[in-house]
Amino acid sequence: MALDGITLYCLKSELNELIGGKIEKIYQPESETIWISVRNNKKNYKLVISSNASSARIHLTGQEFENPVTPPPFCMSLRKHLLAGIIHGIRQEGFDRILYIDVKTKTELEDPIVLTLTVEIMGKHSNIILCDQDMTIISCIKNVTQDMSRRVILPGVKYQLPPTPEKVPPDSVELNQLEELIKRCKDVSTFFTDNIQGISPLVSREILFRAGIENIGTADLKLLYSVFKGIIEGVKANRYNPCLAIDSKTGMYKDFSCIDLTHLAGKCELKNFDSVNSLLDEYYTVFTKQSRLKQLSSDLKKIIDTNLDRCYKKLKIQQEDLAEAEDREKYRLYGELITANLYNLKKGQQCADLYNYYDGNTISIPMDPSLTPAENAQRYYKRYNKLKSAYNMLLDQIEENKKEIDYLESQLTNIQQAENESDLLDIKAELIREGYIKNNTGKKEMTYRSKPRHYRHNGFDIYVGKNNMQNDYLTLRFARTEDLWLHTSKVHGSHVIIKAYGKEVPPETLEAAARLAAYYSKARESSKVPVDYTLRKYVKKPNGAKPGMVIYENYKTILVNPEIEDLEET
Structure with missing residues (x-):
């Protein structure tokens, strides 16, 4: 949603309280955003102006910005011409989406002058332009050359209004x-x-x-x-x-x-x-945070989907090869029957119909006519031995591939349930660590920003992992052997820990923790979700397993609905 003319009209009347105020600070925290500190009637105001295509705006703000150590050229130009200036007026022509901020200031020779900061709120064509008394452009946050548009916006060029369709005021x-x-x-x-x-x-x-x-x-x-x-x-x-x-x-x-x-x-x-x-x-x-969250989530999903597609294709090929390897005995039989009948066979045959003394039937065996019968037999023996060797290797490869698919699918669940940017940045850091994203920072270890979810129930602390690294931390390092561990049965989800503190966990607390496990899983939209629980001492991580992947034994299962409205996160 962009600022329209009537909203800008209402905003203009509110910004009039800046008139008479002194410009004390100017910063440019982002490439298309500036903020100006104005003091008027013993009050400080922070005015933010952005020409960003998706969030072009102007308004007073209370938020803080992280400013670069070296100010960009446009910021330096504004400081040079506007610092210590007095806001003389704020104008809008009719209900247009352009706001003019007139500033009384002085030239280098101390002559009084009025400069105009023009704020154009026009989607991807938005701009912030500083003009002199004759409306000649001094500087602008976006340069627009003749190659880009018929309306040139460059220092030294006379300011022109953007072309707009004729509309009735x-x-x-x-x-x-x-x-x-x-x-x-x-x-x-x-x-x-x-x-x-x-x-x-x-x-x-x-x-x-x-x-x-x-x-x-x-x-x-x-x-x-x-x-x-x-x-x-x-x-x-x-x-x-x-x-x-x-x-x-x-x-x-x-x-x-x-x-x-x-x-x-x-x-x-x-x-x-x-x-x-x-x-x-x-x-x-909020919109800026949500947009960043949506974009980061989309980027991570794209990376995971690409890797999942690779794994799925690889699995299909592996399973086809395994099916052939499982059928390898026929090649040994072919070699054995050809060897037993060498005296009846000749080079040049395309097929040999031979008696199978194992089942009493005749079997038709394809032959390579360019090879001798003995060479055909050796060819089948080699094929058999190759598939025999490949069989166990394929089983291991398929198992590893399925583990990788399981891990990547768990990350999709983590992304779907991420609540803020820190949660997603943790997932990104884990994907960098696992080699799915190239590390462009040069740092060997990534910094993790978020903390596990924490709930209280009947005096017991319940912790829920937000991602695989947190799941590993909670289960393998944080929980003690007597604590309870919970996870949805055969469904991707968070590890949940109930800190027992040497006490017996009451059934209602166990159920509350199980509902949390179901809610923070892929089965969130289901009912009667099975959740496994056991003592932490019965949970182990296999050597070389991906983050968040564990095996467990001596467990029981409870059926719950993933509802947590009565639980308050601390």
Whole structure:
């Protein structure tokens, strides 16, 4: 969701509290993001501005940024021209997605001058541009050459407005004008976006929903006009209600607006804010983390899927070779029968029909006509011996391949259940350690960031591993021999440890831990999940086994539903 014109209009009125403020600090923590510290009326403000294609924005923020040791050239330019400057005005032309921040400052000769920081919020074409009094570009966060666009954005070039389709300003639309525009309308769902300035598809859908319109043929134009004018007049009078839409199932931050998004009620969780600034600050803080999480998760899945495809293909070939090796006795028989009948056979035969004295039947044996009968017999003996040697080797290879598939599939479960970036970075570190990802850091040992999940029940501590390395740590190093160990039966999932402290674990605590094991497994969406449990002393890790892979004995099984609403993580 991008900032639209009417949301930017509401934001502009809130940013007016910066007018008269002094610019004290400027940093550029990322290639397309800057933040400016402004002090006004004894208050400090942090203004963040980004031209990132997926998160272009401007708003006040409370979050902290990690700044580079050496500031980028654009940051140095802003410091040179804007530090100690006073914010003189914040402007917006109509409901366009461009904000102008005028700053009173001085030249090197101490002459007063007003410079303009132009913030263009336009998706992949977003930019941050510093201009002088004549709107000649001093510097910009993104250079745009003539090879890239007809609109050149470079230092020394006169600033030009981006080309935009002609749209009607929303505060000047009359009923008869609306009627004329609708007559030419082909798609009612995008009518306001296509014809009215500053209206996003999201707000367009909201207007149509409030007016109860599904198709233009049955539209009550007076009602539609009334709803539209009500929203615009409210925005102009600073009567707006910043609203955030959160996906009820995934928790993903989906959409936001300066108005209530009633058409999403029931589909999303709606959260309102006191200001557009606080809405944008939360949205982009969480959205950025969620986007990084989604991208990292996708990258890791792609790596694992690639390796799984390799393993599956290898397994198919191995199983075909094993099937042939299991049928190796026929080649020994062929060699034996040919040898027994050498006196009846001649070179050049393509087939030999020989009596099989083991079952009393005649068997047809293919022959290579270019070889003598004795050479054909030797060929079959060699084939038999080769397959005999290969058989046990194939069994070992198939077993190792299945273990690798099991390990990679367990990582898919870990990725699916990762809750934050640290969880995924731990998985990535493990994949680097196991050789599935090239280590570009040069470090031999990877740093692990997350900690196992921790629950309390009836005074007992229950720990749940988030990844294979944590599973190994909990089971092999953290747990004592008398502690209880739990894992879903024959299903990928977390290792769960109940710290016994020399006491007998009550049945209700065992069940709670089993529900955790079921919930943090591939069987999360199932019911009556079998969970094995045993004492830690009966759990062992085979030599050379992958992280998280163990064997266990003397276990019992409990059936539980993976529900943990009554358990609180500490």
